[in-house]
Amino acid sequence: MDVRLILEIGFLIAFVGALLFAAVSDALTFAIPNLLVLGMALAFPVAALVAFKNVAWISHFAAAGIVLVPGAALFRIGAFGGGDVKLWAAVALWTGLDPLFYQAMCITVLGGAMGLFVVLLRGILARWGASLGVAPESLPRALRPKGAIPYGIAIAGGAILSIPRIAEFDAARAALQWT
Secondary structure, three states: OOHHHHHHHHHHHHHHHHHHHHHHHHHHHOOOOHHHHHHHHHHHHHHHHHOOOOOOHHHHHHHHHHHHHHHHHHHHOOOOOHHHHHHHHHHHHHHOOOOHHHHHHHHHHHHHHHHHHHHHHHHHHHHHOOOOOOOHHHOOHHHOOOOOOOOHHHHHHHHHHHHHHOHHHHHHHHHHOOO
16 A cells, blocks of 8 residues: 555545544534634645645635535524534535535435434424423433434434545545445
């Protein structure tokens, strides 16, 4: 294995690790650390320079902008969390334009399924929670009535599902036989 391939595999592992950390952090605290998102965003140019071949820089920065601008507007009206917007913009930077629509669909489907599950579980708990001795304040925040939903989980899941479409990871996927 050449050095460039080893670095690419290392960046792939770090990317997935950062996504998993963001998902767990959002699930437990309803917060995605700014330092984590900044690290992900700053790691892309480093990875592109030392590990990836033929990076379409404009595609990657355009993808981040396409996510960041409407995401900021959605944050402004309270429809999306700030950490979620920043996380997805950092992920889009790694993704580029070609797989961005696929990634958006994965995130949307996962987020919708997670939201539906949480709403159904909230309904069950609202109806039978008191008879089961479950007080609303003892529930995790996501299961409390009118609680937020940690959408960072869906973003991380959609990003991981879109990795096979990210061209810069082609050699790492082939070496790891992950397609």
